[in-house]
Amino acid sequence: MSVRVGVLALQGDTREHLQALRAAGADALTVRRRAELDSIDALVIPGGESTAMSHLLREFELLEPLRARLADGMPAYGSCAGMILLATEILDAGAAGRAAVPLNAIDMTVRRNAFGRQVDSFEDDIAFDGLGSAVHAVFIRAPWVERVGPAVEVLARAGGHIVAVRQGRTLATAFHPEMTGDRRVHALFVDMVTGHA
Template sequence: MSAPRIGVLALQGDTREHLAALREAGASAATVRRLDELQAVDALVIPGGESTTMSHLLREFELLEPLRARLAEGMPAYGSCAGMILLASEILDAGADGRQAVPLKGIDMTVRRNAFGRQVDSFEGDIAFEGLDSPVHAVFIRAPWVERVGPDVEVLAEAAGHIVAVRQAKMLATAFHPEMTGDRRIHKLFVDML
């Protein structure tokens, strides 16, 4: 069986780091910027970055509705930080002045943008992660948290009393950036889900 072909949405954010982590986890990884690239992958990673900018660029590149459709059809996806925000069914503090983060409705959850605070409030720490035998070193940068999960959503990790990692079917989301550490277990978990 060949390695799953996983795309990394490459409109804005830490694309390179996710590509490297996916390859180290055993996947074939490629960037996704156009519709034909989205249609050519088995799964998608939506990286960290700025969720309102990413939403704007999804519209500009005419990927918003095709991506929503692929997710609704069951395409597996993993979102980290801004990617978690976009995979939500509802976004709190989505933005203002016509530049708003747009929910892709992949995971039945409500996410609050920048919940842990501004850039200066970014932090790192070791957290327990369901299914892994030792803690994950988590890097939180202007990170969101999950305020509500639906009945089919499994909570995988919490930090400071808030949900920071979830899974629903073949969708995975973290409020932190595992691609910024040398630990590939979360990317491997996603690859293994396929």
């Protein structure tokens, strides 16, 4: 029986994550409501805009239920904005009242838009621990990790900055693997959910 992996579908690139998860063998579905959140084994938080996603988590009354599920050990994977939200501390979080809110799933400090604005977006081939050959990484207004706790494993760096981490069964990347044909990051996450990685 395959695992049920939800993709938070409030804002961001949901469709590409669904396709990548299905290619990795998961039963992938969108999550917009509390009942959908309660029905899944794991969650992907896609890229998008972290302050908008934080606002929508509150509006859809998902913020505290999601924090509770993560605290209870639900596996999660966040790409770009998802990485920001999974952190315990967010630097440059945004204006008061519209700030990105940490979900406290990975003991790390993340800086929003650390690599620059949209025009500073770039692609690079980076070494990623455990995946063999390099991963082609797409960075769009990407964050980077400035601090990790002792339980956090650093998986990849770009330009000397941490761009992929893992803590237990929670994974985060500053880049967008769903935008390439390479499904290895999603396959790694599905393996983490099933206990095979």
